[in-house]
Amino acid sequence: MTERLSGGEMLIRALQDEGVEYVFGYPGGAVLHIYDAIFKQQRIEHILVRHEQAATHMADGYARSTGKPGVVLVTSGPGATNAVTGIATAYMDSTPIVVISGQVANEFIGSDAFQETDMVGVSRPVVKHSYLVRSAAEIPRIVKEAFYIACSGRPGPVVIDVPKDTTDPNVFFDYEYPESVSLRSYSPTTRGHSGQIKKAAGALLAAKRPVIYAGGGVIQGDAAGELTRLANRLGFPVTNTLMGLGGYPGDAEQFLGMLGMHGTFEANMAMHHADLIFAVGARFDDRVTNNPAKFAPDAKIVHLDVDPASISKIINADIPIVGPAAIVLAEIDRAVEAKLAADPDALDKRALADWRRRIEGWRNEHGLDHDQRHRKGLNGSLLPQQVVQSVYRATKGQAFVTSDVGQHQMFAAQYYKFDSPRRWINSGGLGTMGFGLPAAMGVQFAHPGAMVACITGEGSFMMNMQELSTCMQYALPIKIINLNNQALGMVKQWQDMQYGGRHSHSTYRDALPDFKALTESFGHVAYRVDQIDELDDVMADVFGARHKNDLVFVDAHIDPEEHVYPMAIKGGAMNDMVLERLDGRDDIRDDL
């Protein structure tokens, strides 16, 4: 028997049928019918946020850590526009979220009605797709399509703009949730081209100086297992992009660390000198390639991506393969396995051993650990790298780690070794400050018992710190590690390096709150740490049994002069990097 439901009820019922557990939202006039429908049911838990931007990041964190779509509900006008930054963040990193925004009633659209914004128009450049509901009867189909589009192919955000009249509680419809979607104009590739797969396997086996360069597509495409198997069979070095960390075990011998603007010396050197680069779910972002014209001059490029538009966009691919990473990698692995079985000498083992030695040489010369051994903070102060390493030890590498944007993000990416996918969650593409805390909240909702750490900077934290209140309401035991350098550190670093040290509007030292007191005022636990000898004890406490159910904020006061290195030299090739401070600050340290 079909049920008779109102538009608002159909919307919520469709979300239930889609298996949605949480809706992150904030009410307002245009969505009140929908909120009433939420009130009358138990299956979906609505999380009341404090700012709509945070709701989108929570949904995003939920999605990134689970692979399942995150859902957001906001009102029209300011509610919708507040969500735009989060939608853009999800778009740039290809994460599946569905954002339901209220809209003024159909008859008022276009009249500049109270809280009217053309949400479909405003969000158009940053969504995978969007819908404006014209009549309530369309709701089940639109919801079904929205989830399918958000999650399939290259995932991305989908907006459903819902005019208030279509959720009228007094008008009823036959509800039936569609079983399947039929979209003649949308059919994501589900397998790779077999000829290209053969060519790729051949190119991999012929390589003498190969690098596997794996990005967020490996995480989103649930292909970490397949990637690891293939890389290990070949014995090839692997580097991950900022988005790809965890796609290959971070503590493996073959792992070169992150590449790119703040990538490791060995990863960038290996890329530059490679004769074959196998890009998997990566898009040759400008933060990776540096100057594309000088990129890896000797390398043949094999590029696997689920999105044809990513291939040959920046760097021309010699062997392009369009398809889902997991399936194609498994097929390449089978082809490689077969060839190696037929001819065990198909791989040039000597050349590969030489290549590994060369990489080892670069690592010994300037690898991250090497450089850290020589450094101590100014006047015994903490170095941010030490804090991240301490978090790594205290969590045994098993935490979900979210981050914000700035130096702290790079330190987290460099020094926390992720050994499995979906553990490292940060805004790589858009670089959205304010992402870290709400993203951590989404992760914690998805994984209630798990350790979730947010490694942030005081600047970024202050962009969404109102969510501490939400954390109290829902008892989220997140651990926030604030790498407090009392400045917009990354901006300041650029000013140090490129603007003669003129710190134009990048500091606010005397205007910062007492973060410990601030967090405590929200009812949470807080620590302040500024000495290296206390560090491990504090972290052990923070991540130990005592605070299992507490949100704990650690205000770590770090050396404010620390820079992130290596750093790519603008306009150069990938092997053009600055490796240490050139303005003399390092002299102070190196004699220690």
Added chain:
Amino acid sequence: MRRLLAILLENEAGALSRVIGLFAQRNYNIETLNVAPTEDETLSRVTLSTTGDETRIEQITKHLNRLIEVVKVVDLTDGDHLERELMLIKVRAVADKREEVKRCCDIFRGQVIDVTSDAYTIQLAGTSEKLDAFIRALDETPILEVVRSGVSGIGRADKILSL
């Protein structure tokens, strides 16, 4: 290099704005644009002329294909094709000029579709170059108004763009 793209699009509100938005957003230029429903009312057909080298056109095509409402994209300039554009042009035509304008119009196989005591409105179809040539041929005749449809294109012989 000039390129002519034929696009089949879901005939839905907002679909065209995504196509146009894509061009603006990705810094691709649109030289002419022409759109109308096809014999199948659920589909619109767009003919769009743009410029760019091969990689750029490849990117444009890929990004167009990424739009959910785009059903098919073809680069007509890849093969043999026909192009036509329609122009309505109103010119001042008085005294002895009237005969001269009429003659010019006949040579280009245009039609005078509206007449007043001092103006002609002429309809002319053809390639864009032909329309340009006609405007040049009018020489000193004062042009009062020009409206051009933008190019429509179709593949030659048995090349067919359909579902």
